[in-house]
Amino acid sequence: MAGAVDRARVEASDVVEDLFNAGVRFAHLSRDNERRTKAFGHELGLETDWNSCIDLNEQSAAFSTQSSPMLGGGGVTKLPRGIGAVRPHLRDVDNVPLLVSMFCNCQPRTVREMIQIYQENCELVCVVGSCGAPLSASSELGAAEMLDSACCVAVLPDGHDLEQLTEWLLQGRSFLSNTRQAVFFGGFASIVLELLLIVADWTRLPPPQTPFQLLWVLLVLVPLLAFPLVLGPVDPRNKKEMVSKNEDHLANAPSAALYLVLRALPGAAGLCLLFADQSAVPVAEAARLPGSLVERAGAEPREALALAHAQLLTQWWATLLLAAHSASFAHRTLNDSQYSPFANRLWVRAAALAFGLESVAVFVQLGPARIPAILGQIPWYGHLVGVGMMLLAGIVDWIVKRHDRRAFERTNKGMYLEFTTKLGMHSPIEPGHLAPTSYLDE
Incomplete structure (x- = not known):
């Protein structure tokens, strides 16, 4: 028996x-x-x-x-x-x-x-059993001993270890988190350029970027910096993070958009100041160009060339800013000192490649003979504004991520308490009750 x-x-x-x-x-x-x-x-x-x-x-x-x-x-x-x-x-x-x-x-x-x-x-339901069972079709996920269907992405062979399921869970959560960060970085880059154009228009400056330069940044450099974030290393902390229910997917959209705007403001303001410091304002005033592309068509060749030089240098600084910010998007809540982006070698190579491509493009368009003279015309405080922009952007990014980390942990603690509630308790969760420790720090 x-x-x-x-x-x-x-x-x-x-x-x-x-x-x-x-x-x-x-x-x-x-x-x-x-x-x-x-x-x-x-x-x-x-x-x-x-x-x-x-x-x-x-x-x-x-x-x-x-x-x-x-x-x-x-x-x-x-x-x-x-x-x-x-x-x-x-x-x-x-x-x-x-x-x-x-x-x-x-x-x-x-x-x-x-x-x-x-x-x-x-x-969200995952059925573990036979791949031929009709119940697997009614669930969102399925795991079986031999998954041989056309939509299968993984196979559990005979004599497999069930602990492989937890490894798949960790890898899936890490991949989802990395993909979300890559999408957020793309949105962040678009917000930076949009704010740059809006501030320049409000201050009656000429366009700081041409349409071709905007397409170059958004369609070439930003995807080049975002794609390595998707293939980032697996973070063991993701296994201890609670996952919200399959509802209200856009509940945190306003706060996420606010975080992106706050992180983009220092960079957009700094790029606008850099564009103004690179003799763009005197050139525009001399040519009496309030910023319209139609009116700029009547500018003198010398003035138009100086404006093009200022746009190229602004684009170079924007590429440097986006490359530095892409490192902070390697993890949602942890800073670079806690989660080093250099562990992702693909990102290091992509950042170096993006910065190298932009430097070569600026070098070719400005001309090797004119680069020393052009750089010499930039006032000393222009370089100071560029360095200050990078430092201020890093400080604001650290503050925003710290605030996001606190809100993220507070939400996860509440979900953790609700998930681990013992059956039969009269009032399992009281309003404002928090877990004594942060399980994310274990």
């Missing part, structure tokens, strides 16, 4: 614990009765005390007792019985059925409906 007993794999309990620490709740839906389900759940490392298993059999009573308040002795919430009682319980009582880790007497129909209940409550 011992050979007929279902046994869990040796590493299963460790995998379930790692998934729980990563903010992933493991739920075991079994066709066996409650006793055998709890016995197998114990081997998986699941909680097997009271309020730990729900019977999804439709023939079961709606509740363990006929009392209407759905509360047992001592105010302990009683679990629903039957798949039809789960939705009313979630609507009228609490979300305890979403926190339960074991379900017994399950049939394919009830399992499919339970997956729909998870999805209705904004949960």
